[in-house]
Amino acid sequence: xxxxxxxxxxxxxxxxxxxxxxxxxxxxxxxxxxxxxxxxxxxxxxxxxxxxxxxxxxxxxxxxxxxxxxxxxxxxxxxxxxxxxxxxxxxxxxxxxxxxxxxxxxxxxxxxxxxxxxxxxxxxxxxxxxxxxxxxxxxxxxxxxxxxxxxxxxxxxxxxxxxxxxxxxxxxxxxxxxxxxxxxxxxxxxxxxxxxxxxxxxxxxxxxxxxxxxxxxxxxxxxxxxxxxxxxxxxxxxxxxxxxxxxxxxxxxxxxxxxxxxxxxxxxxxxxxxxxxxxxxxxxxxxxxxxxxxxxxxxxxxxxxx
Amino acid sequence: xxxxxxxxxxxxxxxxxxxxxxxxxxxxxxxxxxxxxxxxxxxxxxxxxxxxxxxxxxxxxxxxxxxxxxxxxxxxxxxxxxxxxxxxxxxxxxxxxxxxxxxxxxxxxxxxxxxxxxxxxxxxxxxxxxxxxxxxxxxxxxxxxxxxxxxxxxxxxxxxxxxxxxxxxxxxxxxxxxxxxxxxxxxxxxxxxxxxxxxxxxxxxxxxxxxxxxxxxxxxxxxxxxxxxxxxxxxxxxxxxxxxxxxxxxxxxxxxxxxxxxxxxxxxxxxxxxxxx
Numbered sequence: 001x002x003x004x005x006x007x008x009x010x011x012x013x014x015x016x017x018x019x020x021x022x023x024x025x026x027x028x029x030x031x032x033x034x035x036x037x038x039x040x041x042x043x044x045x046x047x048x049x050x051x052x053x054x055x056x057x058x059x060x061x062x063x064x065x066x067x068x069x070x071x072x073x074x075x076x077x078x079x080x081x082x083x084x085x086x087x088x089x090x091x092x093x094x095x096x097x098x099x100x101x102x103x104x105x106x107x108x109x110x111x112x113x114x115x116x117x118x119x120x121x122x123x124x125x126x127x128x129x130x131x132x133x134x135x136x137x138x139x140x141x142x143x144x145x146x147x148x149x150x151x152x153x154x155x156x157x158x159x160x161x162x163x164x165x166x167x168x169x170x171x172x173x174x175x176x177x178x179x180x181x182x183x184x185x186x187x188x189x190x191x192x193x194x195x196x197x198x199x200x201x202x203x204x205x206x207x208x209x210x211x212x213x214x215x216x217x218x219x220x221x222x223x224x225x226x227x228x229x230x231x232x233x234x235x236x237x238x239x240x241x242x243x244x245x246x247x248x249x250x251x252x253x254x255x256x257x258x259x260x261x262x263x264x265x266x267x268x269x270x271x272x273x274x275x276x277x278x279x280x281x282x283x284x285x286x287x288x289x290x291x292x293x294x295x296x297x298x299x300x301x302x303x304x305x306x
Numbered sequence: 307x308x309x310x311x312x313x314x315x316x317x318x319x320x321x322x323x324x325x326x327x328x329x330x331x332x333x334x335x336x337x338x339x340x341x342x343x344x345x346x347x348x349x350x351x352x353x354x355x356x357x358x359x360x361x362x363x364x365x366x367x368x369x370x371x372x373x374x375x376x377x378x379x380x381x382x383x384x385x386x387x388x389x390x391x392x393x394x395x396x397x398x399x400x401x402x403x404x405x406x407x408x409x410x411x412x413x414x415x416x417x418x419x420x421x422x423x424x425x426x427x428x429x430x431x432x433x434x435x436x437x438x439x440x441x442x443x444x445x446x447x448x449x450x451x452x453x454x455x456x457x458x459x460x461x462x463x464x465x466x467x468x469x470x471x472x473x474x475x476x477x478x479x480x481x482x483x484x485x486x487x488x489x490x491x492x493x494x495x496x497x498x499x500x501x502x503x504x505x506x507x508x509x510x511x512x513x514x515x516x517x518x519x520x521x522x523x524x525x526x527x528x529x530x531x532x533x534x535x536x537x538x539x540x541x542x543x544x545x546x547x548x549x550x551x552x553x554x555x556x557x558x559x560x561x562x563x564x565x566x567x568x569x570x571x572x573x574x575x576x577x578x579x580x581x582x583x
Binding site: 039042049053055058060061113124125128129132134135139143144146174175198201202229243255256257259260271272275278285 | 322344396421565
């Protein structure tokens with residue numbers, strides 16, 4: 001057998017500089033790779049940009065939060081108004097995420113498992129909230145439920161309040177997070193096809209049995225992934241919630257709105273203390289997201305080896 | 307069977323589609339239609355005069371100008387970041403890759419106050435810019451900075467997978483035919499990633515136009531100078547000028563829909579391009 005030429009290894013290997021064991025010297029540059037100085041300056045430039053626009057802002061949140069000491073920090077996050085804001089944010093997410101979870105599964109089941117007309121239009125409609133400005137997302141609910149709105153007079157008559165109250169905050173949050181889980185599940189379930197479910201049905205499983213025992217185990221990671229992203233947005237939404245909330249301290253203030261109030265009162269340490277909790281949430285979200293992506297990659301690899 | 311749906315033995319289609327349509331109608335479509343129906347109560351000249359007052363036009367100019375500038379910067383640096391993440395190795399690469407999504411995960415209000423603190427005259431970055439006579443916080447430049455932050459992941463995340471999929475054989479062929487690295491990049495790699503780059507640009511631009519939370523803290527919000535259109539909608543709403551707020555939001559919605567259409571076309575183009583090569 002003929003020994004392949006060094007050039008062969010050269011072209012086969014991607015992305016790593018090859019060193020020849022004999023000399024230990026870096027081999028002459030590959031034809032499909034940039035010179036070392038170009039590589040280093042590109043990496044340097046990219047990292048400088050990311051440092052300026054991502055890392056420094058992130059670090060500054062925690063720095064500003066602790067600038068006046070841990071005491072001020074803990075006082076800020078245990079303040080009754082802050083605690084009620086945290087509770088409201090958790091409540092809103094606890095309602096919005098499950099609602100969109102059910103919607104996401106239903107939409108993905110219809111879209112991925114069946115062929116019907118107007119499917120692409122439906123997918124576009126599901127994505128619609130992503131392209132609407134948060135402020136407009138809040139405003140449309142004021143137009144429906146506000147005092148000047150369609151249902152406003154009727155609601156006032158029956159002593160019900162949606163705008164400037166918790167239901168409005170929930171609705172606006174649900175609106176901005178509608179697409180998250182559905183758009184995660186649709187491509188996943190389309191890729192998985194319908195054979196497994198069809199086999200289950202042929203073997204006599206009911207619809208719900210098929211869903212719980214076949215589909216759900218297949219999509220659970222995608223479901224979790226979508227739910228994590230949905231939750232992050234639900235807890236962090238500002239514009240839409242700000243329009244419908246009325247900013248009543250201790251009652252209709254979510255965490256992001258509380259941050260705004262504290263900031264506008266020049267209570268910067270407290271504003272950043274509450275903001276740091278939200279930044280922590282963002283970091284946890286990114287960590288979980290990366291973990292699931294890593295797990296999926298491993299899973300795909302092990303499937304590929306079967 | 308009808309022609310609307312192909313036959314399938316799987317159950318639950320009517321329930322799933324019915325629930326999907328009901329939910330979408332109640333949460334998305336009916337509330338959105340409220341903006342259009344309420345605006346239709348205005349006559350055309352009334353509508354036109356509301357959406358073309360000098361203060362409103364100044365806000366369009368600022369919103370579009372800053373969004374365009376931010377999206378352009380994101381195209382250049384997003385491509386650079388995607389390239390570095392796909393092609394090179396360096397310590398901490400995985401961490402950097404994960405953190406690129408930070409602007410998606412970080413609540414916009416948090417980003418807003420953090421950037422404002424950084425770029426204010428006594429902030430970490432602002433203190434170096436102030437002696438040079440550059441004011442960022444509370445000026446249109448601040449808006450540009452916030453929108454750049456918000457749009458950063460879009461270009462990276464649309465270009466990255468396309469760059470990963472480019473076959474090394476193509477570049478090898480180019481090198482064999484005598485192209486240098488720059489020629490290979492401009493003639494082989496760039497055309498392949500161009501649709502993805504444009505999609506990323508459009509996504510970042512669309513997001514920037516509607517952005518509110520991160521901008522209002524850093525903008526200064528002076529009418530005619532540093533007041534973005536979404537803020538103007540909120541201002542009108544707070545003054546109980548429902549007609550004005552609704553008319554402006556219809557303008558924004560129409561622009562969003564046009565952008566959504568363009569993005570869909572770009573993605574279709576991008577997919578077609580990648581299946582050919």
